[in-house]
């Protein structure tokens with residue numbers, strides 16, 4: 001399988017990095033190709049709302065987002081990890097999501113089919129709070145991000161009350177849950 005893994009956190013080796021690494025471990029063998037993207041190392045401008053993509057289907061901005069667009073179409077699994085920041089995605093991940101507006105245009109304005117087979121979409125997130133509604137905003141954004149890309153949002157892992165860098169290692173189940181999620185996808 002081709003797996004596109006997007007590390008959304010600004011914090012290297014932080015909780016969502018570790019969660020995504022645990023997920024990917026199951027795919028680290030010759031049967032699979034993993035493409036890793038670290039948003040903190042990439043240059044991705046915010047959407048400038050020029051609306052050019054509404055007629056062309058392509059984004060006018062020339063930056064590292066160009067490497068991601070083909071991956072959205074040609075992967076079997078697209079997995080995104082991001083911490084919860086103010087009840088939503090952090091800014092790096094949100095900039096990437098906003099730049100998928102050209103994919104939304106292709107699908108909803110220009111009626112272009114994205115790919116024959118839909119990739120599966122997986123979202124992994126960690127938040128420090130224990131608030132009941134903590135993940136509502138972020139899940140809505142991710143749902144409509146995957147929808148714009150014609151990706152089937154199949155799985156999510158939401159981990160709460162983890163704040164300090166690396167604290168997820170002490171969580172009773174989170175890293176195993178990520179590993180089991182990967183195994184589930186391998187079986188399906």
Ligand SMILES: Cc1cc2nc3c(=O)[nH]c(=O)nc-3n(C[C@H](O)[C@H](O)[C@H](O)COP(=O)(O)O)c2cc1C
Pocket residue numbers: 009010011013014015016017082083084085086087088126127128129130134161162163164165166
């Ligand atoms: C700017 C900022 C905003 C945050 N907002 C939230 C929030 O709204 N809800 C929450 O549960 N945690 C919030 N957090 C905590 C992070 O989600 C938490 O520390 C997480 O474990 C960080 O993951 P990372 O190590 O992968 O970056 C916030 C942290 C920062 C720095």
